[in-house]
Amino acid sequence: MGQVGAGASGEVIEQAPIEPAQRRRFSANALLDGFFFVYAGIAAVWLAWLVLTESFSFGWFGILFFVAFWLVLAYLVLPRLHRILTTVYVPDYFIGRARTSDGLLGDPVNLAFDGGEASLHAAMRRAGWTRADDVTGASSWRIVSSTITRRSYDEAPVSPLFLFGRQQDFAYQQEVAGNPAKRHHVRFWRTPDGWLLPGGRRVDWLAAGTFDRAVGFSLFTLQITHKIDADIDVERDHIVDTVTAANPEAGVEMLADFSTGYHSRNGGGDTIRTDGDLPVVDVGAVPVEQEAER
Amino acid sequence: MSVEKRPAFESHGELVSPAPVAPSMRRPVATTFGAVLVVLRVLAGVVWLVSLAVQWRQVLIEDLGVPLDSDASADAGSNAVLTLVLVAGGSVLAVELVLALLIYRGSNWARITVMVFATLSVAWSAVDYFGADAEITLRTTLITLALDILVLLALSSRNARAYARRPRSAKRRQRG
Numbered sequence: 181m182g183q184v185g186a187g188a189s190g191e192v193i194e195q196a197p198i199e200p201a202q203r204r205r206f207s208a209n210a211l212l213d214g215f216f217f218v219y220a221g222i223a224a225v226w227l228a229w230l231v232l233t234e235s236f237s238f239g240w241f242g243i244l245f246f247v248a249f250w251l252v253l254a255y256l257v258l259p260r261l262h263r264i265l266t267t268v269y270v271p272d273y274f275i276g277r278a279r280t281s282d283g284l285l286g287d288p289v290n291l292a293f294d295g296g297e298a299s300l301h302a303a304m305r306r307a308g309w310t311r312a313d314d315v316t317g318a319s320s321w322r323i324v325s326s327t328i329t330r331r332s333y334d335e336a337p338v339s340p341l342f343l344f345g346r347q348q349d350f351a352y353q354q355e356v357a358g359n360p361a362k363r364h365h366v367r368f369w370r371t372p373d374g375w376l377l378p379g380g381r382r383v384d385w386l387a388a389g390t391f392d393r394a395v396g397f398s399l400f401t402l403q404i405t406h407k408i409d410a411d412i413d414v415e416r417d418h419i420v421d422t423v424t425a426a427n428p429e430a431g432v433e434m435l436a437d438f439s440t441g442y443h444s445r446n447g448g449g450d451t452i453r454t455d456g457d458l459p460v461v462d463v464g465a466v467p468v469e470q471e472a473e474r
Numbered sequence: 475m476s477v478e479k480r481p482a483f484e485s486h487g488e489l490v491s492p493a494p495v496a497p498s499m500r501r502p503v504a505t506t507f508g509a510v511l512v513v514l515r516v517l518a519g520v521v522w523l524v525s526l527a528v529q530w531r532q533v534l535i536e537d538l539g540v541p542l543d544s545d546a547s548a549d550a551g552s553n554a555v556l557t558l559v560l561v562a563g564g565s566v567l568a569v570e571l572v573l574a575l576l577i578y579r580g581s582n583w584a585r586i587t588v589m590v591f592a593t594l595s596v597a598w599s600a601v602d603y604f605g606a607d608a609e610i611t612l613r614t615t616l617i618t619l620a621l622d623i624l625v626l627l628a629l630s631s632r633n634a635r636a637y638a639r640r641p642r643s644a645k646r647r648q649r650g
Contacts, residue, residue, distance in 0.1 A: 209586075213635050214489045216589050220626035223596050227623045230616060256627055263632075267488045317503065 221260040228252045254402035258282075262401075274378070276439045278341035278348075278367070278388050282401070286341045286388075287408070288439070288452060290416045291366065292377070293385035295464035300368070300385060303463040307426040309352035312365065313337045336363075339405075343369040343386060361395045361406070366419055381435065383460055390452075391415040398450075410451045420459050429465040434458070505577065505637050508628035512574035512588055515621045519567045522618070523560055530556050577629070582638040585629050592622040592629075 231252055235245030259282045266283030278286040293300055301311070313319040315337045326333035334355045340347040348367035356362040366389035376382050391414070392406035409415065424430050438458035526533065534552055570591075576584035599619050628634060 209582075209639075212586060213630065216593065216626060216630035217489060217632075217635075219593060220623065220630045223600075223623045224627055226600065227620055230619070234616065256624075260627065264489065267484065268486060269483050272484055272488070316500070317506075 217260075218264055221257070221264055224252065224257045224260055228257050250402070258401060272345070274344070278343045278369075281340055281342065284401070287367070287390045288412060288454060289343065289386050289388050290412055290454060290458065291387035291389055291419060292383040292435075292458055292460040293368070293387060294383055294460060294462040295466065296384075296468075297370075298468040299463045299466045302468050303423055303427045303430060303461075303466040304352045305469075306466075307422040309354055309364075309366075309422070310334050312351040312353050315340065338365050338367060341367055341388065343388075344372055344375075361392065363392050364415060364418065365390065365392065366415075377435075377438075377458075379435070379438070381460070387419075389415045389419045391418075408450050408452070410453050412452050413454050413457075416454075416459065420461060423461055423463070427463065427466050429463075429467070431462045431465075433460045433462070435460060499637055499640050501578075501580070502633035502637050504628050504631040504634040505580065508585075508588075508625060508634055509574045509578035511621055511625045511628060512570060512577060515618070515625060516567045516570050516574070518618050518621060519563065519570070523563045523567075527556060527560060577638075580638055580640070585634065585638045589626055589629050592626045595619075595622045596626065 228249055231245055231249045235242040235249060238245060262282035262284055266279075270279065270283055270285070276289050278289060280286045295303075304311070313322075313335045319335075319337050322333055323336055325331075326336075332355060334353070336353070338348075338351045338353065342348075346369065349370050351365060351367040353363050353365035356364070366387050368385050368387045371383060371386055374382075390412055391409040393409045394407045395404065396407045397403075398405045398407075420432060424432060435458040437456050439454065439456040530552070570588070573584045573588050577588065596619065599615060599622075
């Protein structure tokens with residue numbers, strides 16, 4: 181439900197290249213859409229207020245209303261307000277950070293890959309990573325049912341993050357034995373044709389790898405989210421190590437101090453620390469397996 | 475190359491710029507949810523019409539101040555008005571139900587139409603609430619108002635927008 185307000189429920193872009201929607205100089209339709217987008221945001225604030233004031237007039241039953249107020253606020257109102265405000269004040273060019281569906285700054289981009297898509301998939305599979313399912317109704321339901329029955333779901337989808345205005349092309353993850361709250365995961369984005377990293381290096385893929393250490397309440401967005409481990413370099417090195425160990429053909433070039441050591445927060449308000457190095461893993465020479473494993 | 479200072483913020487025009495669309499886009503949850511909400515809104519409308527029909531005499535006498543002095547002709551007249559109101563309300567609801575189906579199938583004009591009506595309805599409630607001091611409680615109109623606002627939120631979201639405005643040729647390819 182929250183995803184509706186957030187616009188988070190991702191359309192899944194697979195294989196199909198993105199066609200930039202035609203840009204006209206002026207479109208009444210688009211203007212109308214912008215108006216509805218903002219109007220609905222303001223109306224949602226009012227709705228949250230009404231639900232909150234209602235919660236006092238129902239006695240103990242009002243606690244339910246209070247929960248409803250929190251749901252409306254955290255999953256509908258704040259995402260929409262964030263979306264409106266960040267559209268205006270967060271720069272829309274590459275700043276080394278992915279953005280959440282609300283437009284907030286998300287996980288830092290801390291990996292790059294060279295090579296074709298098939299080689300990349302092969303390299304990740306051989307390194308013991310599982311491709312995450314796309315967010316759909318079926319996979320969402322499977323998350324719920326596997327949580328209830330305490331069965332493991334190691335292809336569980338990851339939340340959408342955006343780079344170059346696009347949701348990740350795909351994501352890989354590794355489960356931590358018997359603990360659904362913890363997992364390694366890394367998201368991949370294909371860079372636009374001819375796009376160069378700051379500094380002029382061309383890479384085919386950018387990736388953001390972080391380690392989910394727990395599920396918790398974010399004071400930033402007021403939502404229940406995965407908390408990520410602050411030391412993101414550990415996860416970055418884990419990904420590079422597993423890939424290079426399983427694929428002797430892969431080479432690594434380190435762009436030292438790519439993003440100079442900075443301390444910041446991700447979209448859920450978790451602190452992140454990094455030394456700023458950006459490993460570029462070349463998986464172009466990894467042989468593509470013939471057997472269709474998936 | 476331009477050497478002008480870049481503004482410290484992005485253009486407000488970004489808010490109305492179209493969202494990127496993948497031709498193979500599947501129906502997003504926002505669109506499904508929006509269509510379901512419109513159906514719920516129709517159900518709420520049915521409940522409202524039924525309760526109006528049940529309390530019709532009371533509404534006429536107490537709320538609208540129409541005197542109904544056990545006059546046979548006035549009675550017949552009031553019944554005719556009630557029928558008219560029910561038929562009009564019923565057809566509006568039927569149209570909304572069709573619009574819900576069209577939204578589910580990805581029609582943009584249906585989405586815009588429903589949002590226009592939801593906008594007007596919310597604005598009407600807001601004027602009532604802030605201007606005329608009408609109480610908005612669960613017992614009166616909170617449910618319909620909440621549904622209107624949720625419909626607006628769902629259908630105006632970027633995913634729903636992108637889905638409704640996706641390239642049509644892609645849609646045909648998908649179906650065929």
